[in-house]
Amino acid sequence: xxxxxxxxxxxxxxxxxxxxxxxxxxxxxxxxxxxxxxxxxxxxxxxxxxxxxxxxxxxxxxxxxxxxxxxxxxxxxxxxxxxxxxxxxxxxxxxxxxxxxxxxxxxxxxxxxxxxxxxxxxxxxxxxxxxxxxxxxxxxxxxxxxxxxxxxxxxxxxxxxxxxxxxxxxxxxxxxxxxxxxxxxxxxxxxxxxxxxxxxxxxxxxxxxxxxxxx
Amino acid sequence: xxxxxxxxxxxxxxxxxxxxxxxxxxxxxxxxxxxxxxxxxxxxxxxxxxxxxxxxxxxxxxxxxxxxxxxxxxxxxxxxxxxxxxxxxxxxxxxxxxxxxxxxxxxxxxxxxxxxxxxxxxxxxxxxxxxxxxxxxxxxxxxxxxxxxxxxxxxxxxxxxxxxxxxxxxxxxxxxxxxxxxxxxxxxxxxxxxxxxxxxxxxxxxxxxxxxxxxxxxxxxxxxxxxxxxxxxxxxxxxxxxxxxxxxxxxxxxxxxxxxxxxxxxxxxxxxxxxxxxxxxxxxxxxxxxxxxxxxxxxxxxxxxxxxxxxxxxxxxxxxxxxxxxxxxxxxxxxxxx
Numbered sequence: 001x002x003x004x005x006x007x008x009x010x011x012x013x014x015x016x017x018x019x020x021x022x023x024x025x026x027x028x029x030x031x032x033x034x035x036x037x038x039x040x041x042x043x044x045x046x047x048x049x050x051x052x053x054x055x056x057x058x059x060x061x062x063x064x065x066x067x068x069x070x071x072x073x074x075x076x077x078x079x080x081x082x083x084x085x086x087x088x089x090x091x092x093x094x095x096x097x098x099x100x101x102x103x104x105x106x107x108x109x110x111x112x113x114x115x116x117x118x119x120x121x122x123x124x125x126x127x128x129x130x131x132x133x134x135x136x137x138x139x140x141x142x143x144x145x146x147x148x149x150x151x152x153x154x155x156x157x158x159x160x161x162x163x164x165x166x167x168x169x170x171x172x173x174x175x176x177x178x179x180x181x182x183x184x185x186x187x188x189x190x191x192x193x194x195x196x197x198x199x200x201x202x203x204x205x206x207x208x209x210x211x212x213x214x215x
Numbered sequence: 216x217x218x219x220x221x222x223x224x225x226x227x228x229x230x231x232x233x234x235x236x237x238x239x240x241x242x243x244x245x246x247x248x249x250x251x252x253x254x255x256x257x258x259x260x261x262x263x264x265x266x267x268x269x270x271x272x273x274x275x276x277x278x279x280x281x282x283x284x285x286x287x288x289x290x291x292x293x294x295x296x297x298x299x300x301x302x303x304x305x306x307x308x309x310x311x312x313x314x315x316x317x318x319x320x321x322x323x324x325x326x327x328x329x330x331x332x333x334x335x336x337x338x339x340x341x342x343x344x345x346x347x348x349x350x351x352x353x354x355x356x357x358x359x360x361x362x363x364x365x366x367x368x369x370x371x372x373x374x375x376x377x378x379x380x381x382x383x384x385x386x387x388x389x390x391x392x393x394x395x396x397x398x399x400x401x402x403x404x405x406x407x408x409x410x411x412x413x414x415x416x417x418x419x420x421x422x423x424x425x426x427x428x429x430x431x432x433x434x435x436x437x438x439x440x441x442x443x444x445x446x447x448x449x450x451x452x453x454x455x456x457x458x459x460x461x462x463x464x465x466x467x468x469x470x471x472x473x474x475x476x477x478x479x480x481x482x483x484x485x486x487x488x489x490x491x492x493x494x495x496x497x498x499x500x501x502x503x504x505x506x507x508x509x510x511x512x513x514x515x516x517x518x519x520x521x522x523x524x525x526x527x528x529x530x531x532x533x534x535x536x537x538x539x540x541x542x543x544x545x546x547x548x549x550x551x552x553x
Contacts, residue, residue, distance in 0.1 A: 028418060036297050036437030037422035038415055045226075045295070081272075081298035082327030085334055123330060180326045184357040184367065185440055 004104040006062040008210075010054045013071055016206045017051035020044040023202050031195040034182035039195040042081045043202075049078035050091075064104055068095030068112070082180060083196070086120045086133065093119030110148040110157055113207065117141035124179065128168075131175035131182065131189065133196030140165035140204045158208040165204040169197040218414040218421065218519075225416035229273040229295055236280060240545035243284050247311055252293045252304035255311045258285040258543075265383045265392045266290070266312030267319050269376055270305060271328055272297040274413075275436060278372060278515040279322075281546025287380035288321075288544075296415055296518075297437045299327035305335035309344060317345035317389035321379055321396055323368025324350040347389060349396040351375050353405040353526065355460050356433025356442045369436050370478040370515035371403035373547075374528040374538065381540035399534060404465055405476075406457040407524030409434035410447065413481060413517045432456060436480065436517045450487065454494040457525045462502070465529050469503035474538050476526035477509070481516040483523050488512065491523055508538055514547075 020027075020043045027040030053074035054067050062070075072091035076084045097115035098108050117137040121127075126134040143164035147157040172194035180196070182189045222228050230251065237246055237254075247253040260266055269279045270292030279291040290308035294300035309318045320336065322328050329350070336346040352363055353371025368375075378399035382392045409431045412421040422438040425431060430453065433441030448456075467473065475495055477488045488511050499506060507530055515524070528534065541550030 025418070028415075028420075032422050032438070034440070036435070036439055037418070037420075038297050038437075041415065041417045042295075042298060076301045077303055078301075079298065080294045080301035080327065080331050082325075082330060084299070084301050084327070085330035124326075182439070183326075184365070184435075188440060 002106060004064070004109050006057070006064050006067045006103070007059060009064055009067040010057070012206065012210045013047065013054050013067070014051040015210055016203055017044075017047040019202050019206050020047045020199070023199070027195050027199050030193055030198050033192045034177070034185060034189045035180070035195065038081075039083070039199060042079050042083045043199045046075040046079040046083060046087060049074040063102055064098045064112070065095040065100070068092065068098070082124075083199075086123050089123035090116035090119035106154050106157070107148065109154060110144050113161070114141040114145055126179050129175060130179050131172045131177035131194045131197075132179050133194070133200040135172045135175070135194065136165040136168040136197040136200035136204065139168040140200070154211040155208075158204070158211050162201070162204050162208040165201040169193055169201045172197045217419040220414075220416060220419065222416050225419070228416040229293065232273065232276075233293060236545065243543070243545040244280070247307050250304055250307040252300055253290060253307040253311065254280045254283055254293060255290045255308065256283045256285060256288070259289045260312040260314060262314050263316050264314055264386055265316045265319055265389050266309065266314065267321065267376070267380050267383045267392070268292065268305065268308045268312060269321050269372075270294070270300055270308070270332075271322050271325070272299060272437075274518050275515050277513060277546035282373065282376055282380075282544050284542060284544030284548075286384045286540060286542030286550075287547070288376055289383070296417070299325065299331045302331050302335040302338060305332055306338055309335065309339050309346065310342075313344050317347065319379060319383070319389065319392050319396060320346060320348040321351065321376055323372060324352050324364075324366060325368075345389060347393045349375070349379070349393060349400060351400050353400065353403040354435070355404050355406050355464060357435065360464055367435060369405050369407065370476055370524045371400075371405040371526045371528070373476060373510070373514045374403050374474055374526065375399045377542065378534055378537040380542060381537035384540060384542070395533070395537065399528070399537070402529040402531075402534060403526060404461040405524050405526040406432070406460050407434060407436070407480065407522060408432050408453055408457060409441065409480060409520055409522035410483070411521035412438060413520035415518070430522075434522070436515060438517065438520070450490045451494045454491050454525065455498065458495060458498055461525065461527050465527060467502065467504045467529060470505070472505045472507040472530040472535060473499065474528040474530055475506050475509040476514060477511045478514045478524045478526065479512065479516060480520040480522040480524065481513070482519045482521045485512065488523055491525065495525060507535060
């Protein structure tokens, strides 16, 4: 797949929304161990709203930036919470990264993916190692970019991203949180995967699945 | 096992509640056209007065929308259950209550609330509306005293909002309202205990597990784990345990005055709250600390969670005057309302 259209991005977001519906209860259970047990609800609500709003865009006029920005606004207005500003900022950054392009090349797609990770990190002011979604997003973006720089196709880029996200997610088990609901728990959060890192990994898996299934 | 709730649809619970709240309190509250999650006081905002905007997730009723009214908050932004409202309803609240003197945002210190209110504040600044923010951090259990700025805001919100709302009503400047709100927060301490979990309307599953004979000290109002879990003890022992932590930080002297709030987390009845109040009064009497005001009931709840929290606000003359200032809200009133 060398050209990614606005319609492709809409399909990708719909795929993420389906995955969040499927994973909702598991994410809530992970959150219940160290937080307030509603992370899966927020993610399902946010991506469902994003999928619905982007599906309603006029295919004749929607460009990739409009898809990202529409998804961002819909997610934020449906959710609030902490995932709202984080994903809204990430998606808006992706929109800004590909501004003016009627469709995306593989390089553009990787840049947009990295922009999501950077936006989340900037909004949440979190670093790797603080037991947040950044622990999955940041290594995933780095691995994706590194693979692309070696000339890998998108399928391979997102395969590398997924492996890095999964490793980052599992690493949160051994971290003490300093951000978000679980940050007041100190060492009592040890042994639990961060729910934000888990949902981030679900999203990266959707990117991987989407670009693997394309001819 | 599913929990039982009188709802229609978990996803619609917050919006359906708001329709009911507006139907019940038409003399106190109105919603903004096109922004149903922004609840504004009918009588309160006026020319030259600083606007006080509070807010947070729903599921804590009467927090936050119940404290909207003359003499207290001018508006509340309402989020989904246990989730911060997004920037849009916050912005609409601020615009509705801005009368040229600026707006104070006051809310509990949670990552999601901070990000959403901060985004709203950034956007309002672009519209030339001056916004200040005071985070409430009264939950003693949630971080050590030397990291007070990391603590959560819980039931003590009521006293902080009350003081700030009175300052707004008395036409203090934005600087002064902000100072008062910070001072009120610095002097307010809360400790809570949970006996049984709540469940979210969307999942109908308990959001944590606690044994039949267990309690958890310091649990958060969203079910965040607390500081100590152990066998359930008699009320007097639990009260002493909670109060000791508060008094250890507050260090009141003989003759000092406090405001007391005994708050139900949702399903704990008044009988048990008054039993706690009894022990609080006995303890403070022993120390020679005077209870100037006491509130007992549901103020900051966690759906149907069982348990209670104790809040003490260490009064001085200024805070006492502000706490005594009349207010008339949909779900709370005090003093002589003119």
